Amino acid sequence: MRFFGTSQSCGMHYRDASRIPSRDAGEDMYDPRTTQTPRVGDCTQMNEDALLLYIQRLDFVRVELELYLDGYPECQSALRYYREIVEKLKAATSEYENKYGPLTARNTRGDAWLWVKGKWPWQTEEWR
Amino acid sequence: MWIYEKKLQYPVKIKNPNPKLAGVIISQLGGPDGELAASTRYLTQRYTMPTSEAIGMLTDIGTEELAHVELVSAILYQLTRNLTPDQIKAGGFDKYFVDHTLGLYPASATGEPFTAAYIASKGDPITDLVEDLAAEQKARTTYDNILRLSDDPDVNDVIRFLRQREVVHFQRFGDVLRRTKEHLDQKNYYAFNPSYRPARR
Numbered sequence: 001m002r003f004f005g006t007s008q009s010c011g012m013h014y015r016d017a018s019r020i021p022s023r024d025a026g027e028d029m030y031d032p033r034t035t036q037t038p039r040v041g042d043c044t045q046m047n048e049d050a051l052l053l054y055i056q057r058l059d060f061v062r063v064e065l066e067l068y069l070d071g072y073p074e075c076q077s078a079l080r081y082y083r084e085i086v087e088k089l090k091a092a093t094s095e096y097e098n099k100y101g102p103l104t105a106r107n108t109r110g111d112a113w114l115w116v117k118g119k120w121p122w123q124t125e126e127w128r
Numbered sequence: 129m130w131i132y133e134k135k136l137q138y139p140v141k142i143k144n145p146n147p148k149l150a151g152v153i154i155s156q157l158g159g160p161d162g163e164l165a166a167s168t169r170y171l172t173q174r175y176t177m178p179t180s181e182a183i184g185m186l187t188d189i190g191t192e193e194l195a196h197v198e199l200v201s202a203i204l205y206q207l208t209r210n211l212t213p214d215q216i217k218a219g220g221f222d223k224y225f226v227d228h229t230l231g232l233y234p235a236s237a238t239g240e241p242f243t244a245a246y247i248a249s250k251g252d253p254i255t256d257l258v259e260d261l262a263a264e265q266k267a268r269t270t271y272d273n274i275l276r277l278s279d280d281p282d283v284n285d286v287i288r289f290l291r292q293r294e295v296v297h298f299q300r301f302g303d304v305l306r307r308t309k310e311h312l313d314q315k316n317y318y319a320f321n322p323s324y325r326p327a328r329r
Contacts, residue, residue: 056135063137063192067296070185071303103134121136122202 043092048100055096055103058089130191137195138289142206142282147219149278150207151237154224156274156290157200158234158242161266163290167193169247169263173256176323179311182253185304186260189297196290201232203286254319257305261298268294 043054065082072078093103102108105115156162170190177183208221208230216225223239234242248259271291278284312319 052135053139056137056139059133059135060137063188064296066188067185067192067300070181070188071300071307073181104131106131121134122140122198122205124141124206 043095048096051092051096051100055089055092058085058092061085062089130194136199136202137192138199138286140199140202140206140286142203142280144280144282145209145211145215146207146280146283147211147216147221149280149283150204151219151221151224152277153200153203153207153274153283153287154235155237156267156270157197157204157232159236159240159270160246161263161270162234162236162242162246163193163196163200163267164234164242165246166190166263166267167197168244169249170260172247172249173260176251176253177256177308178253178323179308182257182304182308185300189300192293192297196293199286199290203283204232207283251323252320253308253323254305257301257308260301261305264294264298264301268298 043051046054062082062085065078065085069075069078069082097103097107097109101114101118108115158164167190170186170193174183174186174190177186211219211221211230216222224233224235227233236242248256250256250259268291271287271294274287275284275291278287309319
């Protein structure tokens with residue numbers, strides 16, 4: 001996989017990954033050179049913080065691929081990778097919103113307007 | 129049209145308040161090479177781009193820069209929350225505090241308010257894309273300088289992420305510039321003003 005460099009042709013080759021880069025191992029989770037398809041056995045087993053971080057990682061790969069595809073719209077391997085990421089993102093987002101509340105206003109479910117409940121992204125532990 | 133998502137592009141969890149550091153990092157909110165300027169620059173320039181790919185790239189990078197405005201704002205907010213008057217004075221934050229209390233206000237580290245004079249929108253695709261390439265490098269240098277001044281690992285983790293995005297955007301704008309040049313009329317040897325097409329009478 002090659003996101004960097006002003007190569008003349010689409011230089012990206014899709015590879016599936018067996019694991020997520022881990023912060024414990026000193027790897028940069030968000031480095032596009034090491035961030036492969038985040039794969040976690042079952043996102044239903046994650047707590048709120050872990051699931052949100054999983055979504056943030058997936059969403060980072062989405063953004064990176066969108067910019068790449070803007071420059072190389074004919075790259076089929078990038079497009080396949082993009083579709084895979086978007087599917088995982090949809091599943092993880094739905095799981096999160098069912099359990100912990102909406103990430104976008106329109107996904108507020110149930111009788112209460114949960115969009116304005118809970119903490120905002122820049123707020124830290126003290127709001128819990 | 130934009131949709132807000134209730135999450136940051138990268139986690140920001142800063143344990144220790146530090147008004148002095150906030151007074152430096154604020155330049156990447158409202159300074160000459162800050163994220164607000166970046167977002168405004170790209171989202172303004174995109175309308176007169178000659179190719180759909182170039183418009184797409186400016187739209188998507190401009191949108192990501194809005195997420196970076198939020199990241200820098202989150203850093204500033206967490207560095208300045210619950211400050212005591214003594215901390216404000218010791219950190220040299222008193223001059224900011226007197227006008228804005230602890231509200232976020234887009235300004236440079238030297239106190240100049242944000243201004244559209246920081247950006248250019250020339251209506252010439254080559255001119256604008258070359259400006260964008262330079263803008264990404266200027267922002268990367270500013271993040272390098274912040275890393276030289278900061279020793280807070282919680283802050284530096286996010287700053288390194290933002291710095292890396294400047295590098296990636298520089299590469300992506302390089303792709304767009306190359307494709308845009310290829311798109312131009314081959315008779316237009318010097319690649320100037322391809323957007324300006326006065327109506328024929």
